[in-house]
């Protein structure tokens with residue numbers, strides 16, 4: 001799972017060449033950028049779990065608070081006999097809340113690119129809910145074209161995309177994702193979507209610049225991953241995490257910044273980094289009511305309900321076709 005096993009199976013080899021191609025393309029482009037999904041190797045996923053526990057990172061705990069408070073409303077909106085389809089089933093805490101609230105679920109379908117994550121999630125749920133049909137799908141939810149046949153036969157398919165993960169996507173990508181999800185969820189389908197709200201920029205800044213430096217480790221883990229998987233030789237002390245709120249675009253922007261001139265080898269190729277040069281790793285878009293409505297409408301969805309916490313830090317919306 002970690003380190004460099006002597007033998008890689010077919011899927012691991014495919015993952016590695018996808019990572020290599022994306023990194024080389026990203027370092028060849030101007031400005032340089034590496035897609036956010038590559039932050040989540042085993043160590044990156046563990047660091048993200050640690051981020052969710054940070055005092056500054058209000059997103060996860062606020063969304064869980066909203067789900068706890070309104071789970072019965074969500075279940076009532078969905079009605080009986082649904083299949084629940086979760087996009088990017090990271091931690092199963094949130095899905096468990098919905099699974100328990102939606103009592104007579106026909107099936108639970110976690111979709112994730114990580115086979116390990118998926119198997120662990122599926123096994124835990126099968127143990128705790130022996131009557132629940134768990135049908136994991138190992139896929140990139142950006143490109144997934146179909147669901148298991150019996151899931152398609154459920155009275156209604158409810159998508160669940162928590163965590164404001166949609167905020168990682170550019171607006172055009174978010175629209176494309178929602179269009180695809182709407183098609184996949186089909187006639188009468190609905191999507192329960194978690195979105196982080198616009199707020200005091202200092203609060204946003206702090207959520208991505210925690211005092212303990214866990215977010216910095218999360219960003220710099222991408223360099224470690226390149227060193228390990230792509231035989232790169234990044235000097236981790238020569239790069240720093242940088243995150244700030246861009247109020248014009250309404251998004252947090254995250255980069256790793258080169259602190260002194262470097263030449264680095266990655267997968268046999270040489271790349272020069274100037275002092276101060278940045279490589280983009282993430283956007284995290286923040287929304288207001290109008291922004292959520294525009295996004296939903298751009299994909300043919302309508303907002304049926306919006307649930308928030310009292311301080312309006314985060315929102316969970318129920319979108320219908």
Ligand code: AVJ
Pocket residue numbers: 051059163164165167168207208215218282283284
């Ligand atoms: C998982 C994409 C929702 O944007 O807040 C957290 C990722 N990156 N801290 C976010 C993240 C740095 C997170 N999402």
